Amino acid sequence: MAEAEIRFNFTSPRIIFGRGRINDLGQEVLNILKPRGISNPRIFLVTGTTSLRESGNLDKISMILKKSNINFELYGKAGKEPTTSILNDGKEIALEKKCDLIIGVGGGSVMDTAKGISGLITNGGIVEDYQAGREFLLPPKPFILIPTTSGTGSEVTNNSVVKNEKTGLKKSIRGLWASLALLDPELTLSLPKKYTAYSGADALVQAIEALVSKSANFISDFFSRKSIAYLGDTLPKVCDDLLNIDLREKMMLGSILGAISFANGKLGAVHGFAHPIGIKHDLPHGLICGLLLPHVMKYNIEVEQAAQKYSWIAGLFNYQKILVDYGTCPKSLPSSIKEKAKWAIKKIEDIFTYVDIPLKLSDLGIKEADLDDIVKDTTGSSLANNPRDTNKRTLRKILVHAL
């Protein structure tokens, strides 16, 4: 019998990775701008409000840029989530200051803010135009993304999720690829345990959703599997040993591999739920994603291909002997595909429990009366890529099981 034809599309920005690579930032800026005839650039530096400063990383980056004689305008307003006004105001300031390149340093919100500003500068208008369907027809202002967490993967995706302050809803704007993703695990050393757990859970969920997504392909599967192997093994360990650079490096590797996978292979129902729950209940994205993953896996397991791929995860985790002394999952791996898949789900519950992510929505204060409102706003491409089809009734059923 002839084998199935293999086809895939694959896109990724340029990536540089490694301990201490932040020291290359000045030279990288000059390299990007030199072909444009800019040798004395002005940078628009987008950061969060406090943590980059408190960690000492802002001083470090300032020194690196100064060493290359690069001036910058600091925009430290990217808070917990990108909003239409933060992006629109940022665009105006960056234009007024005649900035040549945007740098976003921080978590996913900061990087999404930098992306959106870069697109608005060259294409004009306001974020709301693009949320209403306008397309970015011109390339964005060159931008560099530098994550300080190992989780969101925003540095290698082309979309920015922005809260529309008029409607109260989050909506993506798309088509914004970074000139460079610069990943230095040393920048994550100061991340507190709680956010290490939440961002790491997000990364693991993304890799698993990309693995079973309807848009998963030959190449995204490679990235997902390697990502899941790194993250499953490392997440419990790094939460007990936050200053261990070897573990921080593995978390960042796992995160970037999973992000490359979902940038190409897409996500699933966990991410469909995550945006409305995050907004309505003001909860961290990674916390919601981690909590919901086992429940969505239990729903997806009825699809043969999903069960098959979950069984791969069981093989990876069994080989790594994750939480052998602390977990509650049976030690020996069962033989059938479906039982292996169930074993993998139990192991994921063990990992999340170990890093203090609850298994029930009621633990986060969400009640049955809240569910209809969540389901109403659970929409988007992530749902379309979930391996098992969903509708409003089945989505509600998943949430009832998660209560």
Ligand SMILES: [Fe+2]
């Ligand atoms: Fe996510």
